Amino acid sequence: MIGPSQAYSPNLLDGERMRQDFEALARFGATPDGGVSRPTFSDAHLAARKWFLARAEAGGLATHVDTAGNHSAVLRARHSSDARVLLLGSHLDSVPGGGRYDGALGVVAALHVLLACKGAGADLPFTLEAIDFTDEEGTLVGLLGSKALAGTLTPEFLQSPRGGRQALVAGLERAGLREERLFDARRDPGLLAGYLELHIEQGPRLEREAVQIGVVTAIVGSRSFRIVLRGVRGHAGTTPMDARHDAAVAAAKVILGVREIIVRDFPSCVATVGDVRVEPGAFNVVPGVARVALEFRSQDEGELDAIESEVLARIRALAEADGIGVEISPVAHWQPTGLDPMIWGAIERAAADLGLTTKRLPSGAGHDAQALAAVTPSGLIFVPSIGGVSHDPGESTAWGDAVNGANVARR
């Protein structure tokens, strides 16, 4: 993927050494169930990042930490007059109780692409930089490091971060970072040649179709809403079925109604009711209130509009039919991000050269690539997730698939 020709190195990278490094990294924040827990700026996270720099230096690479805490290993183009940088990377933070592959695979693969290029002594057309972005998972903010580098982080965005202000302030202090200097991590887009990320799919599509390499065409957008359904609390023994305005029944209809609309009218999208809470929540009281967390995703902004319109209308109609009050509040709104079609093609050619099968697909999860895509041609390569499991200690990818992905990135 460094270029369409194979001029720089026909050699594949060292899958066994990459595996050793991957396993060394998985010991930071290791959980007894085989996963890792490395929330942003936890001891385990800071230790993993330190290991990454030490490993890069041991391999003869330069290293660098920017004002947003992004950790980089660098292999400079010796003879090229093009001073631009091709970024390769992902993130070393994890969700609490997460898996070993999410993020870490991309960072280790990026490191090994640099090591392989250095080993081959190739004269690179660009400087290569393997980067571990800060807080991709959003313990504090979400895409904090990649947005800072892309220059899309704003002071306003930091005022109501996902993990709360206190956690952000404490976390930055813990990591020795200063809030007002986060913005200095911005790179001039003119100095970037592009961004390429290897990541596990976190879903079952590649495995289902026995495809080796996923070529990500877009990162989906999402919208989320809090829905409060207000019925009438009643005595479970004395309120006849036909006299009830049961908020749990209304919530059940919402859950099934949302699913029906998505499956029938938006088959390439997903919608989730991830939380339901009923009040007062006792065996012998007909619930008076239900609070429902709704989220849906699509790669197309128009489709998000259509889902929002159809789903919210259905919820209002269901509630009205049952004499239930309804309050709907938007929570989050992420626009879909298209990735560069030139890069889809380059990934497909690199995979074909290696005899690997490919499939174009959107990413249902957010990635640092969506921040980078705003300022530089960006690509995202998926390798299959076993059983589609993700954000879970059971998350896994066949090592051969992981190495395939790294080799595609390397080209």
Added chain:
Amino acid sequence: MIGPSQAYSPNLLDGERMRQDFEALARFGATPDGGVSRPTFSDAHLAARKWFLARAEAGGLATHVDTAGNHSAVLRARHSSDARVLLLGSHLDSVPGGGRYDGALGVVAALHVLLACKGAGADLPFTLEAIDFTDEEGTLVGLLGSKALAGTLTPEFLQSPRGGRQALVAGLERAGLREERLFDARRDPGLLAGYLELHIEQGPRLEREAVQIGVVTAIVGSRSFRIVLRGVRGHAGTTPMDARHDAAVAAAKVILGVREIIVRDFPSCVATVGDVRVEPGAFNVVPGVARVALEFRSQDEGELDAIESEVLARIRALAEADGIGVEISPVAHWQPTGLDPMIWGAIERAAADLGLTTKRLPSGAGHDAQALAAVTPSGLIFVPSIGGVSHDPGESTAWGDAVNGANVARR
């Protein structure tokens, strides 16, 4: 209701004095929203019971507190050779944040029946006792005083009480009661002439049909179950709709399936899913686990068997179809209690004499009468609840309806 004839006193009781006493009582544990909060052995509860004894004594009645803490006012039959006691009563404890009528109306009405009989100087065929039973609502145990009096309280039953052992031990100490002496409150059934309770309906049926007096034929039985639905937790963005095993979707199908079965096949019964909790409970995670609280009630044991069989089979089938694991654990099992048909007839005749309309109906809620029915002919009179509201500060009954009920009891 003391007898079918009107020999003892054709006079109605003093509705206005009864109202003053009812309102005096409602000040104990009064909440700003117009309700009362008098959990068993709270300061407000103990104060209300003390007021009850003082009011009875001021009216020239004897008083008595038994070893289960039941508080009584007594009017002895002066000339009758029948030493048996006709109990009239209910309870002065309330649910936290409850209403003013539940229990208190029955105690005040019982007191005023005694006062009216005393005022009329009637020669009673039995001794009359107005009784305030301990812990009907179950802050500690549920029907504690009435079960102790009926002799159906067992030491085992006190080992895992509804409110926990600690609360029971602390509560008894607070009230100056000793656990091992609770059983001494048992009365010889041969010395009881019967039990009669006036209570608000706590449901909307009488109001809906504009009936003044409800003649309770039975107190329903209930069964409750905890149901755990185990799906597969997944990433809300990357798990396609057709690859999900969503525990919240399964819970929604359970809620609607239970309702459908009851409404279609058991129209005189009720079933409630009063609580649903999903895990992990986030916008962006497909729920892996849902915990559902199920309860259903019927006045017929065979019908409870049929509901249990049909509902649990449906839940298992729904879960299996969606690839969801299911665990079902029984929580509580209360048998239905039939009330004495001789007493239905007596209540109906008394109401007819007063020109009041009646309707036979089962009680969907538990009452002290179900404990007494095990040992003595027992009756339960309902008066309409406005809007069917109960266990809520908004609980209310038109005062005319309350007085009607008391007058029926008085006869």
